[in-house]
Amino acid sequence: MTFEGDLKTVRQFAKTELGGGNTQWDQLEDKPAQVYEKFADAGLANWWLPERFGGRGLCLEDSVEIVNEIAYGDAGIAFTLFISVLGTSVVQLYGSDDLKDRYLKPMAADGSFCATMGSERRAGSELAKIETVARREGDDLVISGPKYFSTNADFADFLIVVARAHDDPDGHLAILVPRGTPGVEIVKRWDVNGVRASHTFEVNLDSCRVPAANQLAGNGLRVLEIGLNASRILIAASAIGIARRIRDHCMDYAKSKQFRDTTLLDSPVFASRLGQMEMQIDVMKSHCLKAARDYDAIMRRDDAATVFARQGTLKSAVTAKMFCGQTGWDIASVGSEMFGGLGYTSELPIGKLLRDMRYVSIIEGGDDVLRELVFGRYVIPKPRRT
Numbered sequence: 175m176t177f178e179g180d181l182k183t184v185r186q187f188a189k190t191e192l193g194g195g196n197t198q199w200d201q202l203e204d205k206p207a208q209v210y211e212k213f214a215d216a217g218l219a220n221w222w223l224p225e226r227f228g229g230r231g232l233c234l235e236d237s238v239e240i241v242n243e244i245a246y247g248d249a250g251i252a253f254t255l256f257i258s259v260l261g262t263s264v265v266q267l268y269g270s271d272d273l274k275d276r277y278l279k280p281m282a283a284d285g286s287f288c289a290t291m292g293s294e295r296r297a298g299s300e301l302a303k304i305e306t307v308a309r310r311e312g313d314d315l316v317i318s319g320p321k322y323f324s325t326n327a328d329f330a331d332f333l334i335v336v337a338r339a340h341d342d343p344d345g346h347l348a349i350l351v352p353r354g355t356p357g358v359e360i361v362k363r364w365d366v367n368g369v370r371a372s373h374t375f376e377v378n379l380d381s382c383r384v385p386a387a388n389q390l391a392g393n394g395l396r397v398l399e400i401g402l403n404a405s406r407i408l409i410a411a412s413a414i415g416i417a418r419r420i421r422d423h424c425m426d427y428a429k430s431k432q433f434r435d436t437t438l439l440d441s442p443v444f445a446s447r448l449g450q451m452e453m454q455i456d457v458m459k460s461h462c463l464k465a466a467r468d469y470d471a472i473m474r475r476d477d478a479a480t481v482f483a484r485q486g487t488l489k490s491a492v493t494a495k496m497f498c499g500q501t502g503w504d505i506a507s508v509g510s511e512m513f514g515g516l517g518y519t520s521e522l523p524i525g526k527l528l529r530d531m532r533y534v535s536i537i538e539g540g541d542d543v544l545r546e547l548v549f550g551r552y553v554i555p556k557p558r559r560t
Contacts, residue, residue: 177236183216184243192247199248199371200526205329206371209251214285222259222404224266227274228282234404234466234473238411242459245415249530250371252412254287257325257372260405261288261334264348264397267479268390273350277332289330289353291321291377292398299543301336301395306379308347309340310386315349317382318357323537327353327375328360334401335379336394346394349384357382368529392483400482403491406538407465410494413502413534414462417455420509420527424448427513427522438512447512451505458498465490489552492544499535506531 191209192199199206213219222237223229232240237256244252262281265273265288280286297303306319317337327333330353339345351358361376390397425448428438438444468490472481506528510517517524535541 177232180218180221180230180232180236181239181243184218184240187213187216187218188243188247192244192251199250202371205254205373206251210255210285213255219255219285220258220262220281223262223278223282227278229278233470234407235463235470237404237408238414238459238462238466241408241411242415242418245412246419247415248371249412249416249533250369252415253369253372253409253533254326256408256412257405258288258330259408260401261290261332263404264334264390264401265350267400267482268348268392268397269350270387273388273390277350281331284331287326287330288332288334289324289327290334290336290398290401291324291327292336293322293324294320295322299539301398302346304336304338304346306335306337307340308335308337308349311383313386314383315347315386315389317349317351317379317384319379320361321377321379323364323374324377325372325374327377328363328373329353333358333377334390334398335382336398348390348392348394348397350388350390351379351382351384355382355384367532368526369533370529391479396483396486399486402538403469403482403488406491406495407462407469409534409538410458410465410498411462413498413531414455414458416527416531417451417458417502417505420505420524420531421448421451421455423522423524423527424451424509424512444512447508451508454501454505458501461490461494461497465494487547487551489548492539492548495534495538496541496544496548499531499541502531502534 191212221230221232221240225231241252241256244255262278265278292301294304296305306321308315308317317335332353333351335349335351337347337349339347357380359378359380361378364374366374428444431438433441468488472478475481510524510528513522513524516522519525
């Protein structure tokens with residue numbers, strides 16, 4: 175199937191499976207497993223996994239288009255379906271051939287999930303302060319410590335855990351931990367405000383023992399930083415889908431909303447606001463696609479792991495997430511105002527879309543954290559960069 179055919183399938187999935195109710199995905203106590211299964215049955219689960227592992231091998235530029243369409247239906251389900259790219263990308267780059275075969279191939283075959291565990295309560299955005307520790311015992315690594323936010327952790331095939339080395343306080347490891355490993359405890363599911371169809375958990379690791387060969391190559395914090403490139407770009411892409419849905423709801427409302435002697439659709443103020451939205455959506459998409467092309471250009475290289483290890487965070491990945499989060503929030507705010515008092519209720523879907531949009535600027539580095547990152551890496555004079 176061509177990518178155009180894939181995109182048509184995704185649009186049909188979003189329309190058929192996600193387009194019926196306005197807020198139904200906010201109400202679920204359990205994960206919508208039947209939706210994930212239908213997406214897998216369509217042959218598109220984990221669409222980015224390389225063909226040599228049995229995946230579709232679609233690039234990140236294609237992924238931007240796919241996430242845009244799914245997020246139009248529901249951003250929480252989109253988040254669940256794409257966030258495994260963080261863990262799989264680092265296994266692909268820094269895992270052994272054995273790890274790739276044992277864990278990426280089943281994901282491609284089954285349409286299953288993985289999760290990444292970096293954040294902790296005390297560390298926050300300062301991941302160098304994480305308290306989870308991995309100590310070497312013979313041919314094994316034994317991992318203990320708390321992890322605060324991890325999406326998909328309860329139903330993942332495996333977890334990528336970032337831990338501090340027991341014998342080196344300044345050293346960090348990224349370790350693949352099978353979900354069924356004894357000592358992996360789900361503490362609770364977080365009751366989040368937006369993207370509520372996704373499931374994010376607090377997890378505790380209590381003497382989890384895995385083979386030392388499950389460690390990924392390189393410094394664990396650097397490995398995590400590299401993995402965040404792909405997921406940040408797709409988080410940004412989800413803002414495009416939410417923004418498009420807001421625009422369309424505004425248009426539908428304006429056609430029937432009486433305003434003076436006509437409808438809101440004929441108001442020059444409305445036309446100005448929607449014209450501004452369209453411009454913003456277009457620029458959001460352009461920047462996401464540019465960031466994805468930057469990422470793809472490196473991933474196509476034979477020395478991609480080395481290049482990413484040297485470069486770390488891609489500037490365009492960070493700025494795409496920042497720009498789409500901030501611009502998307504502007505669109506959501508303006509959109510909610512269009513509905514007057516109803517825009518501040520749960521009566522219409524705009525309230526849910528407003529809450530969904532907010533996550534873009536919060537997870538995987540809040541805007542203030544990313545501003546400081548951009549300043550430190552790309553604004554200050556090169557000789558002073560660290």
